[in-house]
Amino acid sequence: MRIRDRGIINYLSVLVAAAFLPAVVLAVAVFVVVLEREIDVAWSRIEARTTFITGSVDSQMDALAGTLDALSSNQSLIDGDFESFHHQAQAVTGDRVDAVSLIRPDGVTILNSRVPIGTTPPAFSVPESAVAKALSDGTSIVSDLFLGATSRRPIFAMIKPVRVAGQPMALAVGLFAQRFAPLVARTLPPWEAAILDGGAQDVARFPTESSLDQPSRRQLAELIAKQGRGHAKLRTTDGGELFVAYERSAKSGWGAVSSLPRTAVVAPIQRLILGYAIGAAILVVPGIVLAALLGLRLVRSLRELARFTGMMAEENPERLAPVARLACREITVVADGLDQAAADIAARDLQLRGQRDLAESRADEIHRQSKELAASNAELQQFAYVASHDLREPLRMISSYIAILERRYGDSFDADAKDFIGFVVDGAQRMDRMVQDLLDYSRIGRVGANHAPVPLRDTVDSALAALRLVVEESGAAISVAPDLPIVNGARGELVRLFQNLIGNALKYRHADRAPVIGITWRPLDHGWQFSVSDNGIGIAPEYFERVFAIFQRLHTREKYEGTGIGLAICKKIVEHHGGRIWVESVPDQGSTFHFTLQEGAAGG
Ligand code: ADP
Numbered sequence: 001m002r003i004r005d006r007g008i009i010n011y012l013s014v015l016v017a018a019a020f021l022p023a024v025v026l027a028v029a030v031f032v033v034v035l036e037r038e039i040d041v042a043w044s045r046i047e048a049r050t051t052f053i054t055g056s057v058d059s060q061m062d063a064l065a066g067t068l069d070a071l072s073s074n075q076s077l078i079d080g081d082f083e084s085f086h087h088q089a090q091a092v093t094g095d096r097v098d099a100v101s102l103i104r105p106d107g108v109t110i111l112n113s114r115v116p117i118g119t120t121p122p123a124f125s126v127p128e129s130a131v132a133k134a135l136s137d138g139t140s141i142v143s144d145l146f147l148g149a150t151s152r153r154p155i156f157a158m159i160k161p162v163r164v165a166g167q168p169m170a171l172a173v174g175l176f177a178q179r180f181a182p183l184v185a186r187t188l189p190p191w192e193a194a195i196l197d198g199g200a201q202d203v204a205r206f207p208t209e210s211s212l213d214q215p216s217r218r219q220l221a222e223l224i225a226k227q228g229r230g231h232a233k234l235r236t237t238d239g240g241e242l243f244v245a246y247e248r249s250a251k252s253g254w255g256a257v258s259s260l261p262r263t264a265v266v267a268p269i270q271r272l273i274l275g276y277a278i279g280a281a282i283l284v285v286p287g288i289v290l291a292a293l294l295g296l297r298l299v300r301s302l303r304e305l306a307r308f309t310g311m312m313a314e315e316n317p318e319r320l321a322p323v324a325r326l327a328c329r330e331i332t333v334v335a336d337g338l339d340q341a342a343a344d345i346a347a348r349d350l351q352l353r354g355q356r357d358l359a360e361s362r363a364d365e366i367h368r369q370s371k372e373l374a375a376s377n378a379e380l381q382q383f384a385y386v387a388s389h390d391l392r393e394p395l396r397m398i399s400s401y402i403a404i405l406e407r408r409y410g411d412s413f414d415a416d417a418k419d420f421i422g423f424v425v426d427g428a429q430r431m432d433r434m435v436q437d438l439l440d441y442s443r444i445g446r447v448g449a450n451h452a453p454v455p456l457r458d459t460v461d462s463a464l465a466a467l468r469l470v471v472e473e474s475g476a477a478i479s480v481a482p483d484l485p486i487v488n489g490a491r492g493e494l495v496r497l498f499q500n501l502i503g504n505a506l507k508y509r510h511a512d513r514a515p516v517i518g519i520t521w522r523p524l525d526h527g528w529q530f531s532v533s534d535n536g537i538g539i540a541p542e543y544f545e546r547v548f549a550i551f552q553r554l555h556t557r558e559k560y561e562g563t564g565i566g567l568a569i570c571k572k573i574v575e576h577h578g579g580r581i582w583v584e585s586v587p588d589q590g591s592t593f594h595f596t597l598q599e600g601a602a603g604g
Contacts, residue, residue, distance in 0.1 A: 015291065020284050027280065031273050035266070039243075042265040043231055046245040046258055049193065053256035054247045056183045057195055060175075061252045064158050065140060067096050068173045072162045077102075080165030082111055089113035098155065099148070099174040101125050102164065105135055110169075114150050122149035126157045131170045134159040142252045144199040145177055153178070156197060180204040190264045192242070198253040200224065211236040211261070212244075224248050224255045236261065301331045305338065312342055384442035388435045395435065399428045430563075434551070437565040441550065444493060444569060445576040454491045456484040456530075460519060463499035470506050476515035478502070484521060485528055487597050493573045498532070500566040501593050505534035507560060510588070527579065527598040538587035547583065570595070 071077065071092070076084035082102075089100035093113040101121065102111035107128035112121035130143035140160040148155035154177040162171045184193040184206040194205040200221035202210075210217065216234035223232060224246045231245040241262035248255040402424050406413075413421065460480055464471065471478065487494070502517060509515040518533045539547060539554065546552050548571045553564035567581075570593075574581040578598035585591035 011295075017284075017288075020280070020287070024280065027276060031269070031276070034272075035269050038269050039265055042243060042260060043245070046243055046260055047231060047247075049187075049191070049258040050245040050247045050256050053183055053193060053195060053258060054249050057180065057254055057256060058249050058251055060180065060183075061142065061158070061249070061254075064097065064173055064175060067092060068140060068158050068160050068171065071100060071173065072160050072171050077162065077164060077171070080167075083117055086111055086113065086117045097173040098151070098176045098179075099125070099172075101157075101172045101174070102162075103131050103159075103170040103172060105131075105168055105170070107131055109149075112150070125149040126159060126170075126172045126174070130157065130159055131172070134170050135161050135168060137161075142198070142254065143172075144197045145201050145203055148174065148176070151176070154203075156203070177203045181206075187258070190261050191258065192260075193258040194256070196221075196224065196255040196257060200255070203254065211238070211240075212242060213237045216242075220244060220246060220257065224257075233262070234259075298331075301335075305331070305334060308335075308338055308342075312338070312345065381442050384438060388439040388442065391435045392432060395428055395432050399425065399432070402428065430557075434563050434565075437563045437569075441565055441569055441572065444572045451488050451490055453486050454489050454494055455486045456494065456521075459491060459494045460484065460498050462495045463502055466495075466499055467503055467506065470503070474506055474509060474515055476506055476509070476517055478517045479519065481518075481520040484519075485523075487528070487577075488599075489577050489597065493576065497570050497573045497595070500570050501532040504566060504593075505532060505536060505591075507562070508536040508591075509534070510536050510590075524596060527596055529594060529596045531592050531594045533590065533592040535590040538589050538591050539583060539585040540587050541585075544583050544585070548581065 071089065074085055074088060076082075076088065085102075089111070090113050093100055098114075100111075100113040101109050103109050103126055109121045109125045111117075112125055115121040125148070127143055127146050130141060134141045138161055140158055143157045143159060145154050145156050147153070155174045156177060157172040157174040159170050159172045162169055180195050181204045184195060184204045187193045187206045189207070192206065192211060194210065195203040197203050212220065213235050216236070220232070220234060223230060225248075227246075228250075229247045231243065234242050234244050236242050242259045243262060243265060244257060244259040246255055246257045402421060406421055406425075410418070410421075457480070464478065470476075498519075502519075505517045506515055513535060516535045519530070520533070521528050521530045543554055547554065548567045550568040551564040552568075553560075553562060555562075571581050574595045574597070579596035581593065581595040583591055583593050
């Protein structure tokens with residue numbers, strides 16, 4: 001028996017993994033949701049900041065527009081009193097605005113609050129195109145960023161068409177771009193923020209350099225121009241990603257942009273995930289290690305059990321050391337069971353061996369006895385044969401000398417002497433018959449013992465042929481059942497068997513009736529049963545056994561001729577063919593002799 005080492009460890013690992021899998025899946029799902037939510041939150045924060053900056057820009061613009069409106073409704077301006085207006089324009093310059101200028105439709109600046117009155121101001125302090133647009137639109141416009149003519153610093157202007165002494169002119173208030181810097185300067189890295197003019201130029205920016213690459217900047221300008229408001233993920237110069245929200249003010253046409261790098265949004269969540277992953281690993285790994293250790297222990301236990309059961313089958317169980325108890329209670333229970341089984345088997349083995357030894361010794365004894373028996377049987381047969389054979393010689397001598405005696409001296413014998421001689425002759429003849437019978441008896445199973453298939457009908461016919469005279473003389477009616485089987489046996493012996501039985505049926509017939517003899521048969525499991533019945537004088541039950549003994553007779557010689565060996569010979573023949581013989585009889589009514597023969601009897 002082989003245990004697959006990895007099997008149980010693998011199963012346990014899978015079990016641990018399966019136990020943790022739902023948690024892992026849930027954690028991943030939670031992380032994904034949290035990440036999405038964090039990104040959404042980041043977007044709304046970026047957008048809120050953008051909106052805030054746009055609002056701040058708008059309120060700056062509103063303040064500027066208020067100043068411009070106040071200046072434009074100044075009576076001295078309307079009247080064309082430049083000196084007075086210059087004076088008033090100077091009053092607001094540096095505080096709310098950085099410059100106030102009055103420009104003719106041809107773009108020539110005729111008044112600048114930063115240039116003393118009487119001095120010619122720079123010809124084009126405000127972009128001519130913006131002036132032209134304000135005049136043609138007839139409403140206030142905000143210019144793009146330009147370089148201040150006197151300050152040489154980035155500046156922009158809000159321009160409003162006015163009428164000065166009935167002439168159309170443009171009144172412009174300018175503000176340094178730097179004034180917008182505080183709106184974005186409150187930003188802390190990694191936040192970025194910028195305010196862009198209508199031409200997408202930086203008005204203010206934090207940090208001073210944008211981290212967007214050139215194509216992304218162009219893309220952003222296009223987005224602001226087209227969408228007005230929205231957000232986008234754009235590329236940075238260092239290959240990163242920037243989450244950018246943009247918004248363009250409807251009033252000024254300026255835009256605000258703020259952004260956060262993707263890493264700043266995702267990093268905290270990634271750190272969180274990493275933390276959870278490490279935590280999960282700390283939880284799972286000991287579980288797996290524990291499972292592996294338990295698995296090893298389990299495998300060792302199972303191996304031990306396998307070794308034990310293997311040895312139980314191969315070795316003597318009583319020599320087995322008890323099973324080592326290694327792993328869990330169930331295995332201990334199995335181990336206990338195995339120990340018990342081993343002990344039981346050992347006990348049974350011992351018992352069986354004892355029985356086997358006993359059986360062997362008995363078999364030896366029986367073998368020895370049967371050998372002794374066979375030897376003594378053979379010896380006995382030899383003795384009977386030799387005795388009967390050798391006894392006939394002196395008998396013949398007695399008979400011949402008595403005959404000579406009678407022949408030579410018969411005339412001189414008186415009547416008694418003749419009677420005595422007659423007794424001697426008779427005795428010698430009887431003894432010769434008995435010795436002859438004994439010889440026949442001892443020959444059964446010894447001479448011509450070769451068995452062959454014998455058709456019993458033939459043997460019955462032969463027996464009847466030998467008895468033909470007696471049959472005719474007694475007027476017997478003999479019936480033979482049809483289809484007598486063919487048996488394996490010694491033909492001569494079987495003829496003798498039927499001849500003796502039928503002969504007895506004729507001999508012991510009833511004085512008042514002619515003999516009726518029946519020969520029948522029936523099949524048995526492994527052979528046949530034959531019966532020879534008659535309507536003769538019958539036998540008393542107490543003699544049922546005795547009639548089969550050698551030289552046992554129930555009648556006197558004078559009444560019925562015989563030596564009493566016929567049925568003994570029958571018994572010996574039947575037994576020699578593996579069968580048995582018995583008699584059923586009712587005195588004065590008749591007898592039935594039954595005998596069995598075995599199918600394929602070995603005999604010998
Ligand atoms: P024998 O016929 O020489 O006496 P058996 O051995 O044949 O010897 O028979 C033994 C005895 O059994 C006989 O003396 C007889 O009394 C009895 N016997 C045998 N066969 C029959 C029979 N068919 N009917 C009645 N008695 C029988």
